[in-house]
Amino acid sequence: MAFVRTKKVKDNEYRYLVENYRDPKGKVRQRVLEYLGPVDKSESENLMVTTDRKLSFEEYLSYVDGTNKHYELVDGKLIEMPPASFLHSDIIDFIADCFKAIARQYNLDIKVKTDVGVRTGVTSSRLPDISVIDGAIWRSYRRDKSAVIEDVLMLAVEVVSPGEEQIERDYTDKAREYQQKGIPEYWIVDPIEQKITILVLSQGQYSKTVFTGRDAIASPTFPKLKLTATEILEA
Structure with a gap:
C-alpha cells in the first residue's frame, strides 16, 4: 500500500x-x-x-x-x-487524574488512557481524549501492538474544541459511533457552552443528561466519582 x-x-x-x-x-x-x-x-x-x-x-x-x-x-x-489547546489539555489531565484517584482509592481494575484509540467500525478508529478500559481487557493485548482497543471501552470522554466541524464530530459523529460500538457511557465536555453532557447506553440507544455549574456529575459507571461541572470546566 x-x-x-x-x-x-x-x-x-x-x-x-x-x-x-x-x-x-x-x-x-x-x-x-x-x-x-x-x-x-x-x-x-x-x-x-x-x-x-x-x-x-x-x-x-x-x-x-x-x-x-x-x-x-x-x-x-x-x-x-490537531494539537489540543492548553485549556483542553488541562481538562483532560484533570478528569484522567480523578479517574485514576478513585481507581486507587477503591482498588478498581481499570486503565485510564489519553493516547489510546478505539475501533468503531470495519474501517474506522477514533482517538478519545480519555479512554477508561477494563484492566483484564487491557492486559489481553500484546504490548508491542498499536494501542487501539477493538473491545468495548467502559467509558469515553471527548473535550469539545472550537469550530463547527469539531463540534459536529463530538456531538454527532462520535456519539453515533460510540453508541453503535456499545460504549456504555460517553462524556462530552464542552468548555465553549460551559456544560457537560453524559450519554448513557440503554437498550442500544444513548440517553443524555446535561450538567452545568455546581451540578454534581452523575456517572452510572463510576458512582463514587464526586465532581461538579464547574470543577471540570475550570480545571
Missing part, C-alpha cells in the same frame, strides 16, 4: 510516495517509490485529510508518516487531529 509522506528539510517540506514493508525480522519499514516535489505552505497549513486513498484498519495500525501527528480513521480516510 503506497501513501504520501512529507519530510521537512531546512524549514521546507517535501512529498514522497512511499510504502511500508516488513524486513526479514518482521519489523515495519518504509521505502521511497517516487519524489513528488515540495509542499505548498498554504496547502500544508490547511491540510486535514492526508490522503484520498482509503486504508484498511490493518493498514491504519501500521501507518507511519515520519511525523508526530495523530490521525483518526473514518470510513477508511485518515483525519489529522
Whole structure:
C-alpha cells in the first residue's frame, strides 16, 4: 500500500510516495517509490485529510508518516487531529487524574488512557481524549501492538474544541459511533457552552443528561466519582 509522506528539510517540506514493508525480522519499514516535489505552505497549513486513498484498519495500525501527528480513521480516510489547546489539555489531565484517584482509592481494575484509540467500525478508529478500559481487557493485548482497543471501552470522554466541524464530530459523529460500538457511557465536555453532557447506553440507544455549574456529575459507571461541572470546566 503506497501513501504520501512529507519530510521537512531546512524549514521546507517535501512529498514522497512511499510504502511500508516488513524486513526479514518482521519489523515495519518504509521505502521511497517516487519524489513528488515540495509542499505548498498554504496547502500544508490547511491540510486535514492526508490522503484520498482509503486504508484498511490493518493498514491504519501500521501507518507511519515520519511525523508526530495523530490521525483518526473514518470510513477508511485518515483525519489529522490537531494539537489540543492548553485549556483542553488541562481538562483532560484533570478528569484522567480523578479517574485514576478513585481507581486507587477503591482498588478498581481499570486503565485510564489519553493516547489510546478505539475501533468503531470495519474501517474506522477514533482517538478519545480519555479512554477508561477494563484492566483484564487491557492486559489481553500484546504490548508491542498499536494501542487501539477493538473491545468495548467502559467509558469515553471527548473535550469539545472550537469550530463547527469539531463540534459536529463530538456531538454527532462520535456519539453515533460510540453508541453503535456499545460504549456504555460517553462524556462530552464542552468548555465553549460551559456544560457537560453524559450519554448513557440503554437498550442500544444513548440517553443524555446535561450538567452545568455546581451540578454534581452523575456517572452510572463510576458512582463514587464526586465532581461538579464547574470543577471540570475550570480545571
